[in-house]
Amino acid sequence: MITTPHSHAPRPRRRRTAVALLASAVSVCLVSASAPVVPLGVGDRLFPYLGNPGYDVASYDLSxxxxxxxSEPLRAVTTIDAWTTADLDRVNLDFAHGTVESVEVDDAPAEFRTAGEDLVIxxxxxxxxGNWMRITVRHTSDPLPPKGREGGWVRTADGLAMANQADAAHLxxxxNDHPSDKAVFTIRVTAPDGHTAVANGLPTGVSRSGGSTTWTYRTRHPMATELAQVSIGxxxxxxxxxxxxxxxxxxxxTEHRKALEPWLEKTPGQIAWMEGKLGRYPFETYGLLMADASTGFELETQTLSLFERKLFTEPGHPKWxxxxxxxxxLAHQWFGDSxxxxxxxxxxxxxxxxxxxEALYAEKQGGKPMRDRMKAAYGASDGWRAVGGPPGAPKAPEPGNKTGIFRHNVYDGxxxxxxxxxxxxxxxxxxxLARAWVSRHRDGTAATKDFVxxxxxxxxxxxxxxxxxxLYGEQTPPMPGHPDWKRQAPAQPQASAKQAAPAQTPAR
Structure with a gap:
């Protein structure tokens, strides 16, 4: 696994600061082992119990x-190397859907309990x-979704894939399931012969034994937990x-290879087109995972984007x-991943x-003018803001619909x-500005105030x-250069957040 020995000098403080700024909003004592076991969070406005203060993860090793x-649980081992940013008598991890068999901290057995969706160690x-610590958790990983939850493992026609956005990696x-704490990943998958496993990053080894095969992958760049991907099938x-x-x-x-190949041949040209806009592609590899599953969306998992196979093989969608x-x-590999x-x-x-x-490419390939799309969006924008909040301050998701933050207001809005x-x-x-943004914050995290x-x-x-x-107004301001563009009054009654999910763009 990728590890940072305890004897090494402290890592740069830039990422530590990002996590600490969020964690400063959490008024919970981190050092008292006698205090009640409670779920923690890093102070995210939309997901208050997501992530945990007190440490900064350097690497994950997942097996x-x-x-x-x-439909059966996978056996799993998760090893986390982290840098502590506070004195810790307890360590909270996000984990909500599996059976924990044992926990070790720095190779010594540790007690553990659950609180909400936290595993409290x-x-x-x-x-x-200021110390490095290693946490090893032996557990199961259940592909059957928990009642009332979305995301995590996606069951396909012949195996599994992952869809962890926004808050489901800990299923x-x-x-530490928050994008402010990125880390490098090593991922090992063992499956019966006849299956193939692929994960984020590049392969580093394949071994075969007793009717099964183990594949190992490693990322060269830090990654948020919500972007992890494992395909087994x-x-x-x-x-x-x-x-x-x-x-x-x-x-x-395998059975759909011939039908999908013409679409896949387009990827190198699309990467070149994006590089012409933003500069060099930011990661070590790229590709598409075309899953036999009905998710209702596509997803930018880092270096291996998840797509529904039927998007490419069922008629009804224009080529452009x-x-x-x-x-x-692909654009998300710069914006959201890197x-x-x-x-x-x-x-x-x-x-x-x-x-x-996406819209620029549609203009290029399909003759769909960006201006027309934006004029239509301007007319609908007040309605989107009423349903989902302004783009820079989206409304919290409804209970049981955590993906409800993915509304029109954060897409075309x-x-x-x-x-x-x-x-x-x-x-x-x-x-x-676009080039400077992806260059200056590459492999890091950044906030709206940084963009401003x-x-x-x-x-x-x-x-x-x-x-x-x-970004924050209840009404859409006048459009510079287009005084003739008019806003439409929001429809009454307002649609629910779930109904307001993007209809044209099944992409996250």
């Missing part, structure tokens, strides 16, 4: 043993601030080369539309930019903010008032 059925000895493995891995020798690998159901959705998830949101309220940056490049910004600062400054500050720096203008109105 899964697949029994050959997508009491080590034999407290861990001081699969113990973790009767699949074929197709390989090709992208720009500047980039390894591109796709995972497809399918390709634009491919570009939406540069991850500091909090879930910063989601508009991920989805707004992914929608932006957020792209509309970017369109207004381009109108305000000009095309050249807008293009420089960078936009002012690049444009040479004070944009505080502009962003305040466009």
């Amino acid at each position: 899964f043993t697949y029994p050959g059925s997508n 009491t080590p034999e000895h407290s861990v001081p601030d 699969v493995f113990p973790c 009767r699949s074929t891995v197709l390989r090709r080369t992208g720009p500047h020798g980039l390894p591109v690998r796709d995972v497809v159901p 539309y399918v390709e634009s959705i491919m570009v939406h998830e 540069v991850s949101p500091r909090t879930w309220s910063d989601l508009w940056l991920n989805e707004g930019y992914a929608t932006w490049y 957020a792209a509309l903010v970017l369109y207004a910004l381009r109108q305000e600062i000009g095309h050249a400054a807008f293009e420089r 500050r960078l936009a002012a720096e690049v444009s040479g203008r004070d944009l505080d008032g502009f962003f305040q109105d466009w």
